[in-house]
Amino acid sequence: SQTIHQWPATLVQPVGSPLSLECTVEGTSNPNLYWYRQAAGRGLQLLFYSVGIGQISSEVPQNLSASRPQDRQFILSSKKLLLSDSGFYLCAWSGTAGSRAFFGQGTRLTVV
Amino acid sequence: SQQGEEDPQALSIQEGENATMNCSYKTSINNLQWYRQNSGRGLVHLILIRSNEREKHSGRLRVTLDTSKKSSSLLITASRAADTASYFCAPGGGGGGNKLTFGTGTQLKVEL
Numbered sequence: 001s002q003t004i005h006q007w008p009a010t011l012v013q014p015v016g017s018p019l020s021l022e023c024t025v026e027g028t029s030n031p032n033l034y035w036y037r038q039a040a041g042r043g044l045q046l047l048f049y050s051v052g053i054g055q056i057s058s059e060v061p062q063n064l065s066a067s068r069p070q071d072r073q074f075i076l077s078s079k080k081l082l083l084s085d086s087g088f089y090l091c092a093w094s095g096t097a098g099s100r101a102f103f104g105q106g107t108r109l110t111v112v
Numbered sequence: 113s114q115q116g117e118e119d120p121q122a123l124s125i126q127e128g129e130n131a132t133m134n135c136s137y138k139t140s141i142n143n144l145q146w147y148r149q150n151s152g153r154g155l156v157h158l159i160l161i162r163s164n165e166r167e168k169h170s171g172r173l174r175v176t177l178d179t180s181k182k183s184s185s186l187l188i189t190a191s192r193a194a195d196t197a198s199y200f201c202a203p204g205g206g207g208g209g210n211k212l213t214f215g216t217g218t219q220l221k222v223e224l
Contacts (some may be wrong), residue, residue: 043216089145098142098204101212103154
């Protein structure tokens with residue numbers, strides 16, 4: 001069966017520090033991968049979308065970047081965190097575009 | 113891509129009552145999905161309705177789709193306290209593209 005792993009669950013980082021959040025998928029190949037951010041009490045903002053290795057679509061200009069070094073690995077990064085980067089980050093995958101998506105448990109990032 | 117807009121933003125009902133939430137979108141779709149999010153957790157897929165379907169059931173859930181009005185509704189019958197969560201719709205495919213995007217959701221609170 002397919003599973004998605006996202007870590008860490010919580011993270012407190014100082015302003016200006018780097019960030020690396022990792023998401024891996026098991027049990028499927030060539031998934032569509034997504035990174036979302038959710039501010040407290042708000043909806044999900046799509047940050048990055050990937051249909052294959054090295055293919056990253058950035059949805060909003062920001063202080064973050066994403067990479068897909070392997071088929072089932074999706075990494076969210078920042079060189080220098082801002083206070084405004086705080087939020088709840090969710091990784092997800094779907095088998096085909098527009099089909100059902102499966103979400104990780106999320107990472108609560110607090111930038112202090 | 114396009115995102116759905118859920119309405120109402122918040123809904124408070126008593127246990128045993130029915131809860132109805134609505135979703136509107138702007139361009140043609142291939143399908144529309146509904147997801148649920150418990151506080152601080154990832155989203156969980158509830159149901160997918162295709163553009164050629166008008167109604168779909170899953171347990172206590174009933175989803176309708178009116179492509180002429182570009183709208184969908186999610187009905188939860190005989191609600192329980194455990195149904196307390198945020199609910200999101202995601203229009204998929206068609207003129208909006210295949211990226212999965214979400215609105216701000218409907219926050220449902222079911223009180224005992």
